[in-house]
Amino acid sequence: MDKSGLAPRRTALYLLDQITGEGRLMAEMVASGVLERLAPEERARAQGLVMDTLRGMERADRMLQKHLRKEPSLTVKNALRLGVIEICARREAGHGVVNSYVELISRNKRNAMLKGLVNAVLRKFTTDGPEAWDALRTPRMPKWLRDPLAEAWGAKPIAAMEEVQFAGAPLDLTPKGDAAALAERLGGELLPTGSVRLRDPGQVTALDGYETGDWWVQDAAAAVPAKILNAQSGEKVLDLCSAPGGKTLQMANVGAKVTALDISADRLKRVHENLERCGLKAKVVQGDALEHEGKYDAILLDAPCSATGTIRRHPDLPYAKDGSGFFSLIELQEVMLDRALTLLNPGGRLVYCTCSLLPDEGEVQIEELLARNPNVQVDTVAMDLPWVEDAWRSPEGGLRLRPDYWADRGGMDGFYVVCLRLNA
Numbered sequence: 001m002d003k004s005g006l007a008p009r010r011t012a013l014y015l016l017d018q019i020t021g022e023g024r025l026m027a028e029m030v031a032s033g034v035l036e037r038l039a040p041e042e043r044a045r046a047q048g049l050v051m052d053t054l055r056g057m058e059r060a061d062r063m064l065q066k067h068l069r070k071e072p073s074l075t076v077k078n079a080l081r082l083g084v085i086e087i088c089a090r091r092e093a094g095h096g097v098v099n100s101y102v103e104l105i106s107r108n109k110r111n112a113m114l115k116g117l118v119n120a121v122l123r124k125f126t127t128d129g130p131e132a133w134d135a136l137r138t139p140r141m142p143k144w145l146r147d148p149l150a151e152a153w154g155a156k157p158i159a160a161m162e163e164v165q166f167a168g169a170p171l172d173l174t175p176k177g178d179a180a181a182l183a184e185r186l187g188g189e190l191l192p193t194g195s196v197r198l199r200d201p202g203q204v205t206a207l208d209g210y211e212t213g214d215w216w217v218q219d220a221a222a223a224v225p226a227k228i229l230n231a232q233s234g235e236k237v238l239d240l241c242s243a244p245g246g247k248t249l250q251m252a253n254v255g256a257k258v259t260a261l262d263i264s265a266d267r268l269k270r271v272h273e274n275l276e277r278c279g280l281k282a283k284v285v286q287g288d289a290l291e292h293e294g295k296y297d298a299i300l301l302d303a304p305c306s307a308t309g310t311i312r313r314h315p316d317l318p319y320a321k322d323g324s325g326f327f328s329l330i331e332l333q334e335v336m337l338d339r340a341l342t343l344l345n346p347g348g349r350l351v352y353c354t355c356s357l358l359p360d361e362g363e364v365q366i367e368e369l370l371a372r373n374p375n376v377q378v379d380t381v382a383m384d385l386p387w388v389e390d391a392w393r394s395p396e397g398g399l400r401l402r403p404d405y406w407a408d409r410g411g412m413d414g415f416y417v418v419c420l421r422l423n424a
């Protein structure tokens with residue numbers, strides 16, 4: 001391990017450049033192995049630095065703006081952003097941070113001549129930077145995303161969602177067995193939906209019960225769709241877009257005969273790993289949902305979507321994306337929904353969900369489906385669970401989960417969930 005602390009900072013700078021310059025997502029880069037050369041604690045440090053910088057980017061840029069006469073290269077700007085985050089948000093010893101970023105830039109051939117600028121600008125924050133940081137407003141989502149969301153949910157809820165996104169997310173676990181016992185064992189909070197929430201979990205793989213497969217990581221909101229589907233032991237169930245497998249595990253855990261389909265062979269590896277670790281069984285199939293054949297009692301369709309509900313855990317999304325891909329996702333969801341209905345036995349049920357905050361990927365999708373399918377009804381009874389709050393219910397009969405719900409507990413991912421029933 002590199003004792004100077006340069007290695008995780010160099011990786012953080014690379015990741016930030018890739019996200020803000022190339023539109024790459026953090027999860028894709030991690031999956032492709034960019035962190036593999038680092039020791040586990042260095043990996044966590046690099047990732048944590050990038051996440052904090054993305055969450056605080058608006059504040060960091062406001063602070064830097066006063067001291068930059070012209071815009072530097074992206075790499076220098078990102079080194080300055082990381083430095084501001086370390087000094088002002090994380091309150092780390094200023095001179096060590098300044099020296100590290102000066103060193104990193106001086107080793108970078110294209111930008112070495114700007115090491116003096118990095119030194120001069122970051123030094124300005126070492127005395128009163130943290131105080132100035134605290135006085136700035138909560139960072140907002142970029143306009144391309146904020147505008148449609150504010151139109152859908154109103155200005156106040158958007159501001160509340162931004163508070164939750166800035167705070168970051170706790171870790172939620174879905175227990176394989178008794179939830180209350182797991183909460184007690186790990187010192188976590190038992191949530192009304194049955195998930196267990198940990199505030200300061202540390203390394204996930206080092207937690208009690210990881211090796212023995214006593215739980216899996218799944219945001220509390222992401223665990224709701226399978227609870228609404230309520231698969232029964234022995235029931236023939238299809239998880240149409242299953243990887244990495246959180247919902248497959250939930251359904252396998254109650255004894256349903258689950259077929260877990262996904263188009264991505266790479267992502268299906270995670271389904272296999274998760275099933276094996278938790279000692280659960282499902283039939284894992286690589287294939288296209290639009291070509292799959294068969295008949296099932298119940299189907300869960302967790303469709304590909306904008307993932308705009310997950311920004312508190314994936315703050316890279318607003319910087320890596322620009323909304324240009326939304327329309328093709330909405331079209332894909334529509335054809336997937338129609339296809340899924342053809343795979344249901346008469347009287348069967350389909351739970352549709354997306355981790356999106358855009359009504360076009362949720363409520364509107366279902367209103368349009370109902371208009372073109374007289375054979376389908378919304379099953380509102382499926383939603384009658386003791387922990388479903390009235391505020392979550394949406395007019396067409398689904399559930400709208402938002403990051404600002406449970407704000408005092410640490411929020412939840414944004415999700416849309418509905419249960420549809422095919423006429424018998």
Ligand SMILES: C[S@@+](CC[C@H](N)C(=O)[O-])C[C@H]1O[C@@H](n2cnc3c(N)ncnc32)[C@H](O)[C@@H]1O
Pocket residue numbers: 240241242243244245246247248261262263264267287288289290302303304305
């Ligand atoms: C939101 S994720 C599913 C998350 C998963 N249900 C879980 O709970 O862990 C959407 C998934 O859809 C898959 N996908 C995208 N297009 C597909 C298609 N045409 N057929 C099957 N799967 C597809 C992606 O590979 C991705 O794994």
